[in-house]
Amino acid sequence: MDSVTIYRDEGIVLRTQKLGEADRIVTVLTRRTGRIRAVAKGVRKTRSKFGARLEPFTHVDLQLYERRSLDLISQAETIRPYGEPLVTDYPRYTAGVAMLEAAEKLTAEEREPSLRQFLLLVGGLRTLGDRTHDARLVLDAFLLRSLSVAGWAPSLDACSRCGGRAGIRGFSIPAGGALCLACRVPGSATPAPETFALMIALLRGEWDAADVSEDRHRVECSGLVAAYLQWHLEHGIRSLRHVERSKSEVPRPGPAPERG
Secondary structure, X not given: OOOOEEEEEEEEEEEEEEEXXXXXXXXXXXXXXXXXXXXXXXXXXXXXXXXXXHOOOEXXXXXXXXXXXXXXXXXXXXEEEOOOOOOOOHHHHHHHHHHHHHHHHOXXXXXXXXXXXXXXXXXXXXXXXXXXXXXXXXXXXXXXXXXHHOOOOOEOOOOOOOOOOOOEEEEXXXXXXXXXXXXXXXXXXXXXXXXXXXHHXXXXXXXHXXXXXXXXXXXXXXXXXXXXXXXXXXXXXXXXXXXXXXXXXXXXXXXXXXOO
């Protein structure tokens, strides 16, 4: 008889999908194991209290049985329900959904430990729920830092081609970010200096500077971050479309540039 391996981990529920008549497959970004998918049996039954603990946004402590296919969740205890303060605030809820989707796509390999990404997600959801900063700023900060953890941080204060710090005027997604006047390529965006400053502040967590930024620079920042993320993932974050509708001044970014 094969031995059964039982393990514990904590994580954030990213999404769920139906399985059979009463079960669900739950995708969780965990602290130690990385992103996993596991089966939760009977959670769709009306009287199941177990299911309420396995909803997206919930920080849970799990006990699981390791299996050849999908692992099986045997216990789940709520650590913190990050979704509770978000469900009545549409901009914050949709920003949170985009964070969950981005976290899943930026952890491409299942069971590949990603502690920094897990901690970023916990911190981002906590900040979003605390309502201390604009929802879109929180989302853009999370996306920029997540890209950095994945090794795709855009160059923002130095030219991505020559490394120079003077005359930064352009931004090219295929080139890796900021470009000086001498290195600027056709098709580059020309963000305002204040937009570059905002992106740097969000990446560094300098909220005093980010919070006093003007709407027009936030709009430009969001467009660049969304397009840059889409370029590296090769597929967009679908939930970003709903985030952009939550504020009329935020334009929907166009398609990512074609890869050469």
